[in-house]
Amino acid sequence: MIAKDLQSGVERLGEMIASARKIVPFTGAGISTECGIPDFRSPGGIWTKQQPIPYDEFVASQEARNEAWKRRFAMQETFGAARPGRGHRALAALYRAGKVPGVITQNIDNLHQNSGVGAEDVIELHGNTTFARCIGCRKRFEIEWVREKFEADGGVAPSCSACDDPIKTATVSFGEAMPEAAMQRATELSQGCDLMLAIGSSLVVWPAAGFPMLAKRCGAKLAIINIQPTDQDDQADLVIRFDIGETLAPFVGN
Template sequence: MRMRPTLSWTPTEDLPPGTADVGPVAEALDGGGVLVLSGAGISTESGIPDYRGEGGSLSRHTPMTYQDFVGGAQARRRYWARSHLGWRTFGRARPNAGHRAVAAFERHGLLKGVITQNVDGLHQAAGSEGVVELHGSLARVVCLTCGALTSRGEVARRLEEANAGFEPVAAGINPDGDADLTDEQVGDFLVVPCAVCGGVLKPDVVFFGESVPPRRVEHCRELVRGATALLVLGSSLTVMSGLRFVRQAAEAGKPVLIVNRDETRGDRYALSRVALPLGAALTAVADRLGVPLDGQEAGAPANR
């Protein structure tokens, strides 16, 4: 019979120093019922950059805001040109050891669920099933007029047909799938309308300046309430959308454990922060627990 974790958390103003000891993470997982909260850092080993880590895209890129997107056709042209190019890179991304470890922990009954701030679909491609996509998914497109949902693959096909020969070279790709292109490279890129009503299409993701749907937030809060511990993977916790769940867990006396190479906004709530690359850290945890990282998840594409 699996023992419940004996880890405890005491509020402190002193930030826990980064450590290479994965023992507390393994202990929490061994008790079962752990909720994972993942951020962009878990996908960097799959070739998708993060926002705020070393070389993060925010140092050179300003993400599209919801207000800009709905405010003008030219902003939407610029966004869709860049996102269409970035989608090709996301389509080639594969789950890494960190994603495979999370899927393996789930298969072995150690997790309450997974909340991800990422929109890349790599957790699901690795085989995870209980995933809540806090910020939505690039694999879906929604019409802002009629609400119809379309697969990103279908919209990409229509954009390819409407923009034959569109092959610019991007300066970089960002975690939201937005490629860095100049206005000259965007040119007269043609945006396709909703095939149902002719309305404006938008990826089914939460843009900067847009709120996470309240029902989704409440579902995540319910997962936190039912978890034995919260394990944060690769998130700086800079924005409140993820930090609120860390605060909730800590206020309820649940252990918070963080795996992130850099300091995070949630460190003061954490029992421990493992300052190792995600793949290496979670592989070490799996080894301690005797959980093999094999199965159907290995090498699956992110966008099926």
């Protein structure tokens, strides 16, 4: 069912949420655009302006690492200023109410945690850009520390102070292995829910995009909230193609 208007879509979504015992949100970049964070694939998105740097290139080339960190620092003000939007706050309200055991997200912006969802219950399939890790020993580094070293060395990305391997934002790059623990937890949540909310995702990035269909195959209802059509719309029980913030605003609570 594709909602013909926002009101009927919100009413049907409310009915589905009320009758569900265990709701698992699956979120993509669209939930964060009202927070000032641009998405990747839409017209004007980040990837229309610059191609992502693959993991093997990052590892092999100091120049690639320099460019990757230059891009990340250029986005620091955007990420630093972002605050949870209505979509994040609505999901946090459902989490506090005990309806949401965890949020599966493709996002890297930390906004679900900032909205009040416990960090242990935010399953980050693509990592987190608000801090960095050594790709060798996994030592954690804060972004500001990396930036200070980068600028002091004339735009050269620093190496790990412990093992001298490259330092990278704690995100999953193209060509990099998906995090096993996150994938396992996402699988378990998808198999155990009775309603999955796919919000703000184009549902084209695999293997992450497989979780809504996994939930559906295991008997869950599926609602897709995304301004653009997705390849999974014909499998959904409800499709809402209206603004995410407006759609979820009635569920924010007090």
